[in-house]
Amino acid sequence: MSVGEAVETEPRRRPGRALSFGLIVTAVLLLLFGVPWWTLVWSGNRWPTAVFAAGTVVSAALAAAFPVLMFSGHGRQHRDGPARVADTLLGIVWVLFVWSILGNLLRLALTLAGVEDPVRSRVVTAVVALVALVLLLWGYAEAMRVPRVRQVDVLLPRLGSGLDGLRVVLLTDTHYGPINRAKWSRGVTEVVNSLDADVVAHTGDIADGEVAQRREQAAPLGDIRAKLARVYVTGNHEYFSGAQRWVEHMAALGWEALHNRHLVVSRNGSDLIVAGVDDRTAAGSGVPGHHMDHAAALRGTDENLPVLLLAHQPQQITGAVAHGVDLQISGHTHGGQIWPFHYLVRLDQPVLQGLSRHGERTQLYTSRGTGFWGPPFRVFAPSEITLLVLRSR
Template sequence: MSYWFIIVMAVSTLLVLYLGWRLINPLQMARSRKITLWALLALLLFGHRLTWMLHRTNRYEMVACDSIDWVGFTFLGFVSILIVFMLARDIPSLFGAVASGLKRLFIRRSKRPYFIGPNHARRRFLLNASNGLFLAAALPMTGFGVYNARRKPSVLKNDFFVLDLPAGLDGFTIAQISDTHIGPTIRAGWARKVVDAVNSLAPDLIVHTGDMVDGAVDGLKTDVMPFGGLSAPHGVWFCTGNHEYYSGVFEWLSEARRLGFRPLVNEHALIDTGNGRLLLAGVTDLRAGRIVPGHASSPSKAMAGAPVHDVSVLLAHQPDSVYAASEAGFDIQLSGHTHGGQYFPYNYVIHLFQTFVRGAYMHDGTQLYVNMGTGYWGPPMRIGTVPEITLHTLRRA
């Protein structure tokens, strides 16, 4: 926690300094007003950390925390868009300034009287004008992003074509939700909306591929309660994500069972429909072993001792589990974790860090599907992605 605190505070400090320097300082207004804007900026970026000192033990602290979270996370989302626009302008200018400085060092400057220095008034005007344009773009983008993240999740349909699939499993449906992140800005009302949407699909099987929550059981027990209403003929299943390990994994595994989920922790279960046999397995998050040594993710362990089956499906929070899943012989892997990048421009940037971002892939004989996330993490925003419920259907190839 101490390392995370240091990182968060360092990033917040850099944001305050950069935005103050390039956004507030160039404004033509009294110094007292600039100081007020600097203080407001610092309050919005540092004040969010007040929730770490409150424990939501009573109604007043709950209301205070929720209000701070909504303001803080929304402002952070707005700033994260604005700062990309500003950096796109400032980084080339920085390189230009460095090149100009080097040029002055190595090239003798003319002393002729017609040499003209920089026009500071013009520079300030252009800087303020561009800042105004960036603000005018970032504000409506933030508003749309909040609306898009909070709306009813979209149902995306995906077909898995499987060789030699028995006729009895042709048309078998699996509803997948992932990354619901019940926590600071996602509460019971939203969870209930997701449950109603999933149940209306009448799937044969329901799975949750991790990151159900962001917080401890004591604080979120009421908000996850609607998930107990999920219902399917062949059960509701769950695998752990990285955020379960940040929030008390053993307590959440117990709570998941109480809600009617069947967690799969590096293990499998055989689902015999009477017309075909589906092997459903689940692994822990890829980084789980660093937090709980006995929970190191292992698709091979999940497959070990598997009975004869017609098709195998692995629940694995992180898409990169597919490398070990294909070696273990799984036909299908269902994942989440990436959020598809969640919002612009990070839905493009994420491709630099993740091989599998969203939708369907094939790796060495294993079909992979990456759900963009039913909820969101951090800023309550989605731009360029949608909150997703996936309805998978098994088909004979």
């Protein structure tokens, strides 16, 4: 999940579209960098000329460099150095932008209290800078830690008694990327293996980069243990970086790639269909044979058996409801990752996180994600390794 995500295609270039895109990017950059500049540098601070000039030059330079770094780091070449700088800068400027806006509430209170500039503006600047610093340090620690386990019991009325208590561990959005998290990945594997899972599922966005670039970070996935099945579906980010190669690599690591297909797990005389569909962006990616197809995933199944469906995005719940799925498990949203980005996520997705019901039969569990995309920060949106305990009664 990222700002401005799109399917990796080769669209016909149109001058008007390019101009519109350029204007939108410029407007966003002016807001993201301009609002913190106004709060911290200009406003009514009345800083000495040298301080004002230095702050202005730094703000302008960062705003100009940011799109260059972002496209260089997250373009087709996936250059890790520029990507690390761009991602970190994005997180910093987003937090400063948000709290610069909220700082105006303090400015209003100080105005009503009769506090004049430059004291008023300098107090606002100090508070905004301090809050942003604390949140960024805390957010970095939250992003880089091995996630806590979140256990959720899910009642599935059609689940056979022999599968009561089935333990499904959900990983999603690991986003192995420019920051090498091989040690973190091994820590995740250790936690998963301590949970005595029957089924382990990964619902996509394994990495930002090709298999060859992220092989070391993804390697611990091969050591994850499950009694009945290890299953995986693609996320939208696979379609930026070799989706079919990731499908093949996960198969090489011993995972079942549920590429619009299913398998059946059995215990004590009861059966559960475990199905998966490609991400909803797959059809437009240009990758041959990749598209979201619920009918193909469930073809040949017994309609009396309960269905657990892996689908990367909560928005794919519409197809799950139409095909009588009992439980869909998803990721993609990251729980918003950096507050208050979750308001923008909700414009695109029906659910932000947690267990929800859709229609008479279908439930959806949306994980906040195991890793993080881009900015190495999580603010008020902790990561998770999810343990879903399926109950028949």
